Amino acid sequence: MAEGRRDPQPGDLIEIFRPLYQHWALYVGDGYVIHVTDEEASSIFLSSSSISATRAKVKMELLKDVVKNDNWRVNNKYDRSRTPRRVKEIIRDAEQWIGEEVSYDVLTNNCEHFVTELRYGEALCDQVEEAINGGVIAAALGIVASVAAFAARALLRR
Template sequence: MGQDNCKPQPGDIIEIDRPYYQHWALYMGNGYVIHVTDKGDASILGSMASVQTPWPKVKKELLMKVAGCDKWRVNNKYDRNWSPRPVKEIIQVAEKCIDMEVHYAVNSINCEHFFIRLRYGLAVYVLDKDADGDTAAAVIGAVFAGAVAVAAMVLSKM
């Protein structure tokens, strides 16, 4: 399907509209994204399976393969609140995450949180949403010990 009105740039967060949920990825450049999925090979089914396993894997695949026929868009929704890391740093940290197993919990430490951590260097917990679905409030800190631990693991390998 494609995304709305602009070409993704390295370091952009990509939101993919699945039938019953949103899948998230990070654009790496040259048509590739990294995303959190199951350990199998099927991206479309894999992103759904990641909801069912507590330790999915970070994979690098073509955005068109990951999105399939689903609509997608760049969604750097926190740019108005926080400055993203430099693109080179985002990509360096993201590259180190490829093939890493990460902790996953659909309601607390999910793929959206993982990519927010990569882009902004922050652990973010959404507390509330307004009628438009934009984040109305967020807490930064060690709310998600697992997300912080994963981030620390990635940064320590740099």
């Protein structure tokens, strides 16, 4: 399995661990990746994660320049449940996007959606689902804690 490797092959998904999120790119060979990036972001912390971004640009850049000092790995995590497209098709389709401005939405059309669409023919993003589910769980725990505190106060008043 390719997950976790540090020797990318053309067509591999690259997961880059930014301080507050994971950025995704597609390895195309010779040290280069293609990825979606929010050029208006004021820092690397906001690039491709800006909640207010509605447009982004598809770029081909050296992996080392995209990663900078962050950790990264090959992560073809959906290979277990989906069949990757042929590498030549993945690369051909990815290269057609270079330089294009695309619509961007952090929840429905982000950098992970972009690269998974290229590799699998389907836009997927666990990162968003996990954040939404985590938020729902956190909200539910907050409600439970509030109810418990209210009940405890009610019992103490008796």
